[in-house]
Amino acid sequence: MVSATGVRALIDERGAEFEGYTFGFLDDMAKREIRRTILKAVAIPGHQVPFGSREMPIARGWGTGGLQITLACVGADDTIKVIDQGDDASVNAVNLRRLIAKTTGARETLTTGEATLIQSRHRIPEERMTAAQILILQVPIPEPLRHVERSVASARAMHAEADYARMWLALYEDVVRNGEVTAGAGYPVMVNGRFVMAPSPIPRWDIPKLNQADTLFLFGAGREKRIYAVPPFTNVQPLEFDDYPFEIEAFPNMSCRRCGATDSYLVTSPQADGGTLSVCSDTSYCDDVLAGRKVENQW
Amino acid sequence: MVEPLLRVRDLTKIYSGKGHHIVACEDVSFDVYPGEVLGIVGESGSGKSTVLQCLFQDVVPTSGAAYLTSFHEGERNMFEADRRERRELRTHRMSMVYQNPRQGLNLMVTAGGNVAERLLAADWRRVSDIRAKASDYLVRTEVPIERMDDFPAFFSGGMQQRVQIAKALANSPELVLLDELTTGLDVSVQAGVLDLVRDIQSRYGVTAIIVSHDLGVIRLLADRTLVMKDGHVVESGLTDQILEDPQHPYTQLLVNCVTN
Ligand SMILES: Nc1ncnc2c1ncn2[C@@H]1O[C@H](COP(=O)(O)OP(=O)(O)OP(=O)(O)O)[C@@H](O)[C@H]1O
Ligand SMILES: [Mg+2]
Ligand SMILES: [Zn+2]
Numbered sequence: 001m002v003s004a005t006g007v008r009a010l011i012d013e014r015g016a017e018f019e020g021y022t023f024g025f026l027d028d029m030a031k032r033e034i035r036r037t038i039l040k041a042v043a044i045p046g047h048q049v050p051f052g053s054r055e056m057p058i059a060r061g062w063g064t065g066g067l068q069i070t071l072a073c074v075g076a077d078d079t080i081k082v083i084d085q086g087d088d089a090s091v092n093a094v095n096l097r098r099l100i101a102k103t104t105g106a107r108e109t110l111t112t113g114e115a116t117l118i119q120s121r122h123r124i125p126e127e128r129m130t131a132a133q134i135l136i137l138q139v140p141i142p143e144p145l146r147h148v149e150r151s152v153a154s155a156r157a158m159h160a161e162a163d164y165a166r167m168w169l170a171l172y173e174d175v176v177r178n179g180e181v182t183a184g185a186g187y188p189v190m191v192n193g194r195f196v197m198a199p200s201p202i203p204r205w206d207i208p209k210l211n212q213a214d215t216l217f218l219f220g221a222g223r224e225k226r227i228y229a230v231p232p233f234t235n236v237q238p239l240e241f242d243d244y245p246f247e248i249e250a251f252p253n254m255s256c257r258r259c260g261a262t263d264s265y266l267v268t269s270p271q272a273d274g275g276t277l278s279v280c281s282d283t284s285y286c287d288d289v290l291a292g293r294k295v296e297n298q299w
Numbered sequence: 300m301v302e303p304l305l306r307v308r309d310l311t312k313i314y315s316g317k318g319h320h321i322v323a324c325e326d327v328s329f330d331v332y333p334g335e336v337l338g339i340v341g342e343s344g345s346g347k348s349t350v351l352q353c354l355f356q357d358v359v360p361t362s363g364a365a366y367l368t369s370f371h372e373g374e375r376n377m378f379e380a381d382r383r384e385r386r387e388l389r390t391h392r393m394s395m396v397y398q399n400p401r402q403g404l405n406l407m408v409t410a411g412g413n414v415a416e417r418l419l420a421a422d423w424r425r426v427s428d429i430r431a432k433a434s435d436y437l438v439r440t441e442v443p444i445e446r447m448d449d450f451p452a453f454f455s456g457g458m459q460q461r462v463q464i465a466k467a468l469a470n471s472p473e474l475v476l477l478d479e480l481t482t483g484l485d486v487s488v489q490a491g492v493l494d495l496v497r498d499i500q501s502r503y504g505v506t507a508i509i510v511s512h513d514l515g516v517i518r519l520l521a522d523r524t525l526v527m528k529d530g531h532v533v534e535s536g537l538t539d540q541i542l543e544d545p546q547h548p549y550t551q552l553l554v555n556c557v558t559n
Contacts, residue, residue: 161383165420172419173412175426176448242425
């Protein structure tokens with residue numbers, strides 16, 4: 001975080017770019033409220049804390065929750081990375097990154113290892129994140145009980161009482177009907193043995209990364225006005241039955257067509273010639289492997 | 300001396316309408332002993348269901364107390380339970396079979412799932428164990444096992460009722476509350492459900508309160524009986540005694556109606 005005089009100096013220095021905006025776009029009261037909400041969220045891992053989501057210069061549903069957290073946390077000396085489904089180059093990721101950099105003077109990067117703050121949609125980077133980094137995940141639907149309890153008040157009461165029988169029942173019915181728990185993106189997890197949490201629509205592949213990590217994970221849902229967190233070294237367990245254990249996606253006999261990696265989450269797209277193309281979902285990781293850089297990817 | 304499993308004292312429920320009050324039940328007191336079936340009989344509107352709804356905490360009583368031996372050693376009024384304790388009471392210690400199976404079942408969930416819900420609430424986490432237990436109870440309640448993974452929305456009323464009974468018994472609650480369990484069923488189906496409950500009772504010694512406006516049902520199932528009229532208990536005793544030698548004029552009327 002940058003000091004007040006630091007901000008002043010920065011604004012003087014880059015006055016043209018900041019014109020008409022406060023540092024980090026949000027006003028100080030908004031930032032203060034969001035930071036307070038983050039502290040609460042960290043204090044109660046997995047618990048959704050309401051906050052007064054602000055109007056942002058992007059549409060709700062495009063990462064406004066994540067963006068508000070990022071803007072409330074970022075300092076001028078931070079290095080930021082924004083990824084959309086693993087990709088730094090998507091229009092949405094580029095726009096968000098530009099907005100953050102422009103209103104704060106923070107450095108931009110595409111490389112996971114260089115970033116201090118990473119805002120992400122639908123992925124956790126393959127490269128193992130460190131205690132010096134924060135991952136901010138954009139969340140469309142923060143309530144994991146949404147599909148078993150439509151009433152918001154009842155769902156809250158269920159969280160308060162740790163009454164998750166209905167959630168388990170939905171998983172049981174899934175197993176009976178489909179022979180397995182079919183939940184793919186956003187597999188429900190139990191945080192710190194207490195709260196069932198929606199980990200945002202990350203693939204199963206990324207779920208184990210949440211458990212006992214070095215990194216702080218912050219989750220922001222702008223439209224639903226909720227912030228929650230998984231602090232470092234917190235137990236995060238996917239909901240699973242003893243005889244139907246949780247499994248991550250498998251890519252048998254597959255590797256990235258671009259970098260050759262066999263240890264990353266692959267996305268497969270159909271090709272004009274009728275074949276398919278599988279490449280790393282995480283473009284930073286793919287670039288690193290391609291360039292022969294050594295990457296610590298064991299989460 | 301055997302201690303009662305449940306003691307109910309001065310249970311009163313008053314519904315407040317516009318400028319008037321409906322006394323659904325007033326100063327109802329009774330004990331239920333382990334392994335016995337207590338019957339509550341009375342005409343429509345006499346307050347029978349209200350008593351069960353209060354005990355199962357579906358409605359909040361106006362005054363009175365109920366003590367369950369396993370709840371704070373029977374020393375705390377279970378009407379003063381907090382939310383968490385209330386859920387504990389409803390999912391582990393007591394169960395309710397509603398007159399309308401739609402109230403007691405989740406029709407969007409399979410028959411097996413309905414039974415499984417109580418087991419999941421009790422932290423069962425192995426699907427094969429859950430299914431073994433659920434199918435065991437569905438078999439006991441004569442629900443064809445091949446219907447286990449079907450939705451009860453498409454079952455007959457009698458079979459829905461049997462699924463409800465399986466669900467109510469699945470995690471061996473201390474006390475089962477049964478409200479008019481045969482009302483609304485065909486006479487032929489009624490007999491089957493009654494036989495089933497009697498069989499389960501004699502084999503497993505379930506403690507139950509069974510509410511009915513039908514003295515025939517009470518005669519078949521209840522060891523002791525309360526007779527209710529206008530929200531009050533007017534007579535209580537062994538079922539046989541009440542049937543043979545009714546004391547209160549209302550009970551006499553009731554018994555005469557049945558025997559004649
Ligand atoms: N939610 C309610 N609001 C107002 N009055 C109610 C409510 N529920 C029950 N009552 C009234 O309380 C009285 C007792 O009702 P209750 O349902 O307990 O009777 P019952 O003996 O179960 O009758 P039945 O045999 O018809 O089921 C009735 O006069 C009824 O109209
Ligand atoms: Mg009734
Ligand atoms: Zn690659």
